Amino acid sequence: MSGSEKDEKAPSTWDKYGVKIVLAICVVLLCIGLIVVIVFETQRPGPEPKPWQKFRLPDTLIPVHYDVEVRGDLSTFALTGRVDISVRCATPTKYVILHSSEQEIDRSSPPTVQGSGDTPSVTSWFLYPENEFLVLELSESLREGAVYTVTINFRGTIRTVLNGFYRSSYVNEQGQRRYLGITDFQPQDARKAYPCFDEPSFKATFTVTVVHQQEYTALSNMPLESSESRGGGWVADRFQKMIRMPTYLLAFGICDFDSINATTSTGIATGIWARPEYIAAGMGDFALDVANRVVVYFEDYFGVPFPLPKIDHIALPDFNSGAMENWGLITYRETRLLYDTNSPSATVRKATARIIAHELAHMWFGNLVTMAWWDGTWLNEGFASYIQYKGLDFVDPAMNVMEHFAYDRSQAVMVDDALTSSNPVYRPVNTAEDVTQIFGSIIYSKGASILRMLENFIGEDTFKKALKNYLSKNAYGNAVQDQLWAELTTAAREDGQTDLDVKAVMDTWTIQMGYPVVTMTRDYTRGTAEVTQRHFLVDSASVVTVTSELGYRWYIPLTYLTQANLANTPVLTWMAPNEGTKTITLQGAAASQFVLANINHAGFYRVNYDPTNWQLLANHLNSDTFQDIPADNRGTLVDDAFNLARAGMLDLTTAMSMTQYLVKDRHFIPWSMALRATGYIETVVGSVPEISNLWQPYMRQLITPFYEEVGWTLLPGDYNTEVGQVMAISTACEYGNSGCVNNATMMFDQWINTNNNSHIPERLESTVYCTAIQHGGSREWDFAWQQYLTAEASEQTLLLPALGCTQDTDTLNTYMERSKDDSLIRRQNAPLVVRYVGRNSVGKSLAWNFLRDNWDFYFENYDGTSFTMTGVVEDVTRQFSTQEDLDQLETFLAAHPNQGTATQAFSQAVEGTRANIRWRRDNEAELRTWLTQAQG
Known part of the structure; x- marks a missing residue:
């Protein structure tokens, strides 16, 4: 460096980095500040939603009485009406909020609120469709304890959709089409006929006036009180005041x-x-x-x-x-x-x-005492589904209907309830979709089954006493299940069952989904058995993602009998949720004799035994004394065995061995239960030729002796004899017994040739129709279709499923397409057509494709009815058992995120398809081997 250059000082650390440090500190502080603000904002309560933005009605106003007047015109289908609702103010409020849907509120005579003193005026009103509310805003708050009258004039139509106030029609003997108007309000459709507080706890009294053309008759809940002419051919019928009830139970109709x-x-x-x-x-x-x-x-x-x-x-x-x-x-x-x-x-x-x-x-149950909210619907439907058997037994004691209970109620719902996509009988209901979806087999059939189990362990007299107290104390009001459990506990303790807590027991059955399998492993030397319980899942590979505070453990009233004591009263022993393994002493059980548990299938659980006891049971069923075992238990043994095999808890060969005795049984209950249980094989692998070609002859050889014994000549006798004959003939035809098929086709052919079917017994018509159409061609199907178009409703009920029996795929597609035309097939029956096609072994893919292509049609017309959509999805997807089926199903669900009331049915379809795939992988070869050897 030359001497002429300037000598500069080296920079300090601060000079190099000071500004950057300050900036970094500022950034950090800014970030911290933003985080604090975000945390504060997220923790600070948001603005309180307006009362009409909540799904449930506010409890500020309580309806006391409705005066409802409707004018239904069966020529134009116009509906006009007025409702005057007396309400008591429970909490001061400036809003009147009630339900109204698909109605036009009369703007020329807008809603009013009147009271006994100074009454706030209605400053504005509006409809809030999201929650189906009508909101009246008032000039000032209503006074607590005061009673007001809310008056609303409205217009609408007598609907084509089968809910609210809708229309139906028929053709009379003179060839004239006659119309009628009728209501169907449960669960949330009263609001589609008149503005109201449409929740079950808002009970009130009602006075109904129906204005109609004088050629018709009006009906309502109560007898006619007065009738007056309104001029121009119109009559106003006023009915007596109705006692206190929820809106969904109001009914009125106009008909001839x-x-x-x-x-x-x-x-x-x-x-x-x-x-x-x-x-x-x-x-x-x-x-x-x-x-x-x-x-x-x-x-x-x-x-x-x-x-x-x-x-x-x-x-x-x-x-x-x-x-x-x-x-x-x-x-x-x-x-x-x-x-x-x-x-x-x-x-x-x-x-x-x-x-x-x-x-x-x-x-x-439901009307006198109503559930407080829809989450308790099972109290209504479960009780009615159980108590109906007592009424039926009173009407026809020879029918022995309680022997039918397991087949009618428990068996099918146990398949649904063994899925992780099931739900408890008592479950939260927070949306309109929840309300509609709750109406399913769980609340009806499982609800009935656990009530039967409850009565079985508590005793009939105690059960009746508790019900009387429950109904008397809660008459004209609302109740929850804990109130019922309290009455049952009190009655049980009065009758000597001092340690029984019904709520503790029944909570394990109502607030968690599913049910247990009890495994009984005997010690044949000591005469004891170890019993354990676990949550039964039909697909052992599935994972329960819904936790239960009770841990999916149950209080189980385990009943059993030993072979030597089958005629005695069953022994009852309790299994508690906290008992991992329990050892019981089997009273009178020799090592060479079987033990039978869950007598008469009174308990809502399955039973698995050790291999030796299964063999002892099979040996007895194959003996001449097989009828020592009750008919419903014979059916249950087959059903449990096949479902345990599906779950991988029992070897399939053991399950198959339980069917061999059927060749001797002549009772329709075990046969019907066995057919439903083995029907799983038909469903999953029935379209696989190498299985079907073995399965069909096996089932045919089991049913043929029964069929040949009963024949086609109508047997006189009791209900069980008649139904047994029908079951034997239908099963023989289904599995291709040549004599059965020939007889059915000849009967149908005679009908075609004579245009008269009086030679076909009514009880055998469904079998004859389906068999002839299945084995026939276009001639048989076209004839049946023409008959359907002009038949009475009862005959149409038989022809509708039979038309779905054809093996011609083009015809099945045509049939489904025609079902969308309500001039050909009534709107209520259209979903049945695709269901029947879906059950047909050749119709699986056809029905699925049709449902996918016409999803909007079904969703728009039937989404409000859970039974309809659930049934369609179940039947159309039941046969899904390949990866391709699963892929198509999941692709459809991804493209249609809103499945409405079919949501749970689709979830179960996915889970069921996965289980079917696994079952085929694990069992097809074993089944083929067993069937080959059985027929060798």
């Missing part, structure tokens, strides 16, 4: 029906209403007799008189469900209420009597 009537021994007027020609033909006579007798029986059974002066039962051409328990005006689908005594059928007779008993049981 006739009725038959009788009075019970306790003074209740009973009426059966239907088309005039059906009443004239005597098709309501059986229902009238049953209804008249059952209501008196229930008055005595519950110890609480029926509080209304009359009960009408009306048969409707179009109705979404089977029936609805409107207090004093019970509505039914025609085919569920009417019974043609000129074409007697034990199956139809039982179904008619059972549904009447079910709806009448609701008059106490």
Whole structure:
């Protein structure tokens, strides 16, 4: 460096980095500040939502009484009305909030609120469709304790969709189309007919006036009080004041029906209403007799008189469900209420009597005492589904209906409840979709089953006493299940069961999904058995993601009998949730004799045994004394074995060995239960030729002796004899017995040639129709279709599934396409068509493709009815058992995130498909080997 250059000083650390340090500190402080703000904001409560933005109604106003007037025009289907609602103010409020949906509020005569003193005025009002609310804003708050009258004028239509106030029609004997208007409000559709507080706890009294054209008759919950002319051919019928009830039980209708009537021994007027020609033909006579007798029986059974002066039962051409328990005006689908005594059928007779008993049981459970909210719906439906059997047993004790219970109720729902996508009978309900989805097999069939189990361990007299106390204390009000458990505990302790806590026991069955399998492992030397319990899942590979505070453990009333003591009263021993393994001493069990548990399938659980006991049971079933085991237990043994094998808890060969004895059994209950259990194989691998070609002959050889014994000549006798014959013939035809198929096709051919089917017994029509169409061609199908178009409703009920039996895929597609046209197939029946096609072994992919392509049609028309959508999804996806099936299902769900009331059904379809894939992987080869050896 030369001497002329400047000598500079080296920079310090601060000079180099000071500014950067300051900036970094500022950034850090800024970040900390932002974090503090974010945390503060997220923890600080947000703005309180407006009361109409909440799903539930506020409890500020309590309805006391409704004056409802509706004017229904069956020419134009216009609906106009006015409702005056007396409300008591529980908490001061500036809003009147109630439900209103699909109505036009009259702007020329807007809503008003009137009181006994200075009354705030309605400053504005609006509809809030998200929660189906009508909101009235007031100039000032209503006064606590004061009573006001809310008046609303509204307009709408008599709907085509089968809920709210809707229309139906039929063609009379003169060829004229006649219309009627009827209501169906459960669970959330009263709001579609008139503005109201549409929740079950908002009970009130009602006075109803129906204005109609004078050629029609009006009906409602109560008897007619007065009738006046409104001029121009219009009549206003005012009905007596109705006692306190929720809105969903209100009912009214306009029709030109006739009725038959009788009075019970306790003074209740009973009426059966239907088309005039059906009443004239005597098709309501059986229902009238049953209804008249059952209501008196229930008055005595519950110890609480029926509080209304009359009960009408009306048969409707179009109705979404089977029936609805409107207090004093019970509505039914025609085919569920009417019974043609000129074409007697034990199956139809039982179904008619059972549904009447079910709806009448609701008059106490559901109507007199109502659940506080929809999460307790099982209290209504479970009880009605159980108590109906007591009513049915009273009507026809020779039927021995409690022997049917396991097949009717427990067996099918146990398959659904063995999935991780199941739900408890008591579950939270927080959205409109939750309300609709809760109506399913769990609350009906599982609810009924656990109540039967409860009565079985607590005793019939104690059970009845507790029910009477529960109904008396809560009459005209609302209740929750804990109130029922308290009454049952009190009654049990009064009757000597001092250590029984019903709530502790029943909570394990109601607030957690699923059920246990009890494994009984015997020590044949000591005469004891170790029993354990675990949550039974039909797919052992599935993972339960919904936790249970009870740990999926149960209080189990385990009953058993030893072979030497089958005629004795069952031994009862309790298994507690906290008992991992329990050792019990088997009373009178020799090492060479079997032990049978869960006697009469009274408990809602499955039983697994050690291999030796399974073999002892199989040996006894194959002996001449197999009928020592009760009929329902014979069926349960097959059902448990096959489901345990599905879950990988029992070897499939053991399950198959339990079916071999059926070649000797002539009772329809074990046969029916066995067919449902083994039907899983038919469903999953029935389309696999190498399995089907072995399975069909195996089942055919089991049923043929039964079929040949009963023959086609109608057997006189009791219900069980008649149904057994029908079951034997239908099963023989289904599995290709040549004599059965030939006889059925000849009968159908005679019908075609003579245009007269009087030679086909009514009880065998469904078998003849399906068999002939399955083995026939276009001639048979086209004839049946033409018959369907002009047939009465009862005959259509038989033809509808039969038309889905054809093996021609083009015809099946045509059939499903036609089902969307309600001029050909009633709207209520359209979903059934795709279900029947889905059950057909050749219709699996057709039905699935049709459902996918027409999803909008089904969603728009049937999403409000959980039974409909659930049934469609179940039947269309039941046969899914390949990875391709699963991929298609998951692709569809990804493209349709809102499945509405079918949400749970789709979840179960995915889980079921995965289980079917696993089952095929693990069992196909073993099944093929067993069937080959069995027929060798």
